[in-house]
Amino acid sequence: MPIVAYGHPTLRKKAVDIDKDYPGLQQFIADMFETMYASNGVGLAAPQVNRSIRLFVIDATPYAEDFPGETNLKRVFINPRIIEEKGEEWSFNEGCxxxxxxxxxxxxxxxxxxxxxxExxxxxxxxxxxxxxxxxxxxYDHLEGILFVDRINPLRRIMLKRKLTDITKGLVKTDYRMIFPLAKKK
Incomplete structure (x- = not known):
């Protein structure tokens, strides 16, 4: 499935709950994993493939070597709710x-x-x-309409404005299919 790029309106919507009778759910989950693996990701939320539903998949196995003791790293999350976040804040280099x-x-x-x-x-x-x-x-942030760049230092975000604008226009190279909201039609 193509992945929607920064600037696409679906990425800013709050996703809605689904039930077990959601049409084609098992195939959609399989397609999500396939898309995530084909793009070399460790997680993928439904809004990233243009479906505003509360579902994401993860497979953090690539981090297993760096974080020994981590188990059950491949999972499906439907209608998740964060009840509490606690502990020390720690910095980690994220991408999307x-x-x-x-x-x-x-x-x-x-x-x-x-x-x-x-699932x-x-x-x-x-x-x-x-x-x-x-x-x-x-x-989870994707289900709430939040992107990781919303969580970085505001000055740093200003410095990235040009790159983010280029992404919305499709002026970026990827090894996977994407939908760019402001790309010029050829």
Missing amino acids: LSIPEIREDVLRKTELHMQYYD HFNYHDEVISGVLARVMQHE
């Missing part, structure tokens, strides 16, 4: 498939209490920490 060629340090809390449903609509109420919590927070 919807904002190619930009990576910035973002501060996030170390621990996350989240309630959600998995089988089994309910989960968990406290998660470490890199898994980090990836989950980033993807």
Whole structure:
């Protein structure tokens, strides 16, 4: 599936809950994983593929070597709700498939209490920490219409304005298909 780029209106909408009868749900989840892997991502939220629903997938396995002890790194989150974020804030260099060629340090809390449903609509109420919590927070933000560049230093964001504008116009190279909101038709 093509990934929508920075500036696309779907990225700023608050996503809506779905139920287990959502049409084509299992195929959509499979397509989300396939799209995420094809783009070399570790997470992908439905708004990034132009569906404003509360669903994201993650596979943080690429971080397993750097964060020993992390388990169950491939998951599906449907209708997630963050109950609480706590702990020390820690900085981590984040990127986003919807904002190619930009990576910035973002501060996030170390621990996350989240309630959600998995792909089988089994309910989960968990406290998660470490890199898994980090990836989950980033993807959760997409469901709330928040992008990682909203969480960086305001001065730094001003400095990135030109690059962000270029992304909206499609003036960026990626190895995956994208929808650019202001790209000129050829």
